[in-house]
Amino acid sequence: MGDLEAYYQILLDRFGHQNWWPAESPFEMMIGAILTQNTAWTGVEKAISNLKKENVLNPRSLANLEPEKVAALIRPAGYFNQKTKRIQAFTRWFLERFEGKIEWMQDVPFLEMREELLALNGIGPETADSILLYALKHTTFVIDTYTYRMLHRHGFIGEESSYEEMKNLMEEQLPKEEPLYNDFHAQIVNVGKEYCRKKPKCEECPLKSLLP
């Protein structure tokens, strides 16, 4: 099938703009990106809600809190010990490197920022690109398991494609526009959740007509 822009158009027409990322601030977005690693969003919502209730969803509080306290609050998001370390490492870096100012983070050129993020423990390619796109507004396409499934199922890529291959494919096929990258990734996750999860409703999928 060739035209990935057509995929986006179908999803947009069917579901409307997704208005991602679901967060009240860039900092909340970045914490959410770590919390959602291999985890259902419902658990992340509870974790975020717990952090807000305790008034600790800010760099200073998260950096200084007892790890056990953070772990208890983010428990519903799973992997709470790992994620506590990742969140505190990220938050301390954010404070030391940028004094907790998102605008300073935005001033770093895209490639340098991506390398810095990837060098942090617990930040891999998807989390890095999510932060770059949704918190810093860089035009970088986010690849996740849903994107892989779609690209593979629709014959764009083979079974063994790497993250960077898929990212390059998406970016070659699409106009380099941040709002498009933002909403297209959101649409892919949305349609994937609804039609590709357990008891997959493949027959009703809006993208079915585009199958090879």
Add this chain to the structure above:
DNA sequence: GACCAGGCACATC
């Protein structure tokens, strides 16, 4: 009671 979820690091060969 399996199986999976908007990954990532690390160990081993």
Add this chain to the structure above:
DNA sequence: GATGTGCATGGT
């Protein structure tokens, strides 16, 4: 470089 495993809760 490729492959395997631990991390953990909560919903189907």
